[in-house]
Amino acid sequence: MTRKIHTVLIVDDDRSFCQALSLHLNSKKMKTLTASTGSEGLTLCSRNRIDIVLLDQKLPDGEGVDFCTPILSYNNRTKIILTTAYPDLEDAVKAIKVGGFDYLSKPFEMEVLDLVIDESLKAAESEQTELIGANKKRSDEDDEPLLIGRRGGxxxxxxxxxxxxxxxxxxxxxxxxxxxxxxxxxxxxxxxxxxxxxxxxxxxxxxxxxxxxxxxxxxxxxxxxxxxxxxxxxxxxxxxxxxxxxxxxxxxxxxxxxxxxxxxxxxxxxxxxxxxxxxxxxxxxxxxxxxxxxxxxxxxxxxxxxxxxxxxxxIPPLRERKEDIPELCQYFIKKIAPFFNPEIADSEVEKLMNYDWPGNVRELRNIIERSIILHKGTILKPSEFLNRNLFVADAPPPPPTSSKKNIWR
Ligand SMILES: Nc1ncnc2c1ncn2[C@@H]1O[C@H](COP(=O)(O)OP(=O)(O)OP(=O)(O)O)[C@@H](O)[C@H]1O
Ligand SMILES: [Mg+2]
Structure with missing residues (x-):
């Protein structure tokens, strides 16, 4: 039994707003992360498992709605709540269309925020329950945490x-x-x-x-x-x-x-x-x-x-045990897309072995998952998603061009 602490990412260039929300959510036993731009938010999404994103509609580097698709491509179970000081019905509709969960007009009462967060967590939970029902056999297997790899430590x-x-x-x-x-x-x-x-x-x-x-x-x-x-x-x-x-x-x-x-x-x-x-x-x-x-x-x-x-x-970093990469790739492909058989060419695996993996196995898993979502059912080319700067500089990950619902998990 694990007591789950939910993680909320607040993306807003108003620092005092972020601070106030963080304090409030921490008092509700939630973990918070903050970003002042959409790109910074995407970087955090690539590195963390985020349950909820509170996403401002007017960001210094673009419209909040335009970041919904890339956010969901990192984890399509994340619930996005758009916030805006300039309520606009068209934006609200667009937000929902691109997978946003709800839309809040600023300023809002903390009680209202609590309600919306509560609803989004409930929705995520019931989606999870449905998935568990649909994939009962798989989730039983998932119960056993498998550690892949025997090399390099x-x-x-x-x-x-x-x-x-x-x-x-x-x-x-x-x-x-x-x-x-x-x-x-x-x-x-x-x-x-x-x-x-x-x-x-x-x-x-x-x-x-x-x-x-x-x-x-x-x-x-x-x-x-x-x-x-x-x-x-x-x-x-x-x-x-x-x-x-x-x-x-x-x-x-x-x-x-x-x-x-x-x-x-x-x-x-x-x-x-x-x-x-x-x-x-x-x-x-x-x-x-x-x-x-x-x-x-x-x-x-x-x-x-x-x-x-x-x-x-x-646990040694992945760059010191690159020989385990082929096995890890196969393992993640099977785990993420058990009913399809996407293929990965040896030349692709070689490219992955030439990379240093600053985000380690999580980064490898994310990249395989992104390539499965975006090259659905075909030959995987995860190396296209490698971003050598992502974990060493502030550079954001390149937003994917499209996202499809990940139907395999
Ligand atoms: N040897 C492995 N075999 C299979 N999956 C692995 C292995 N190592 C890591 N993973 C997967 O990589 C992801 C990241 O692992 P995990 O969350 O345990 O890392 P962590 O060291 O706790 O990271 P952090 O310091 O950020 O909390 C998870 O999806 C995990 O299942
Ligand atoms: Mg950890």
Whole structure:
């Protein structure tokens, strides 16, 4: 069981508007990302799994509606809500036609925004349920997180995953963005002796400190404004199972001490509570930051660091294991388009092997997915979507020229 934190991307050149919305959405336990131009927004879409985009209609580099198609080509489950200070029915119709979910006139009340967001999440959820029904067999297979590759250091990762599976010690997973840290965490839990207990995930970077504390330890009714009922924290929910703490490097120092306390004493106390409860949780922490450096700079507690990395797994970047690219390509093609058999020529695979993959396996998966969407049912040419500048400079990805609904997922 994973508690899902939704990610909302706000694309608007009005910084104070972005800030106000971010604060509000963070208080609703959502992760937010902001961009001041459409191109910047597209770059974020190419690197993150975005649930909702709040897209301003008048952007410095174009009309919001013109960015809908490229946004959806990264993930056609993203819900786009157009916002505008100059309501225009024609724009609204155009937005819906190109796949936008809703249209809000600025200024709007936060309650209205909450309602629209709620509706869009419900819509995404029911689409997901339909897909699950339609692809029951496939999704059953998806339950088992498969780690593809054995070369350039991945064999060592696979070996460590097996070791972690028969051991209940804490694990620290490091690696650049997109190397597969979440996947490895899931694989460990899935293979472990506690696989029938919950795996709960949270992202330490996505919530403000006070909310993270409430999220981790739970709270009693009245512990703070808005604490309407006693609520379990994720430590309690993950009892006897696995707690995945993503982006652990972003955990504030005072929360690092609290976490250490729980690991030492195996006890938690809810915010505003008096009673102490015993918990036994395996932590799998992940980070793409250099934690050793943070320890040296006293931004990360050394005692917590050593406690977490009893079992340390470093996932090498894809550029150091390019021999795995052909197998990864075949795997993603089958996973994304199981009912079709798109082909990929050896010369194409060679081009992919000559690229350095700054966004790692996620970038490879995205590029395969884009080529499946745009070259539907034919010969795939993913190399056409390679953009060497995308992950190193601020340059936006080239917007695709057209998008078709991805009917395979
Ligand atoms: N070895 C692998 N085999 C199959 N799929 C993989 C592999 N490594 C990564 N992936 C896929 O690549 C994508 C990115 O992986 P994941 O989200 O685990 O990366 P991450 O390291 O957690 O990234 P970030 O630091 O940005 O959170 C996912 O779709 C994942 O399933
Ligand atoms: Mg991750």
């Amino acid at each position: 991945l064999a060592e990762v696979q070996h460590m995953v097996d070791l972690c599976a028969v051991n209940y010690a804490h694990v620290l997973i490091t690696g650049e963005t997109g190397t597969g840290k979440n996947l490895v965490a899931k694989a460990i839990h899935h293979k472990s002796l506690v696989k029938d207990h919950a795996m709960i995930s949270t992202n330490c970077a996505s919530l403000p400190d006070n909310l993270i504390e409430a999220e981790l330890f739970g709270y009693e009714k009245g512990a703070f404004t808005g604490a309407g009922a006693s609520t379990k924290g994720i430590f309690e929910l993950a009892d006897k199972g696995t707690l995945f703490l993503d982006e652990i490097g972003d955990l504030a120092l005072h929360l690092q001490s609290k976490l250490l306390g729980v690991l030492d004493e195996k006890k938690i106390k809810k915010l505003g509570g008096q009673t102490v409860k015993k918990v036994n949780v395996r932590i799998i922490a992940a980070t793409n930051a250099k934690l050793e450096k943070a320890v040296q700079q006293r931004q990360f507690r050394s005692d917590l660091y050593y406690r977490l990395c009893v079992l340390a797994i470093h």
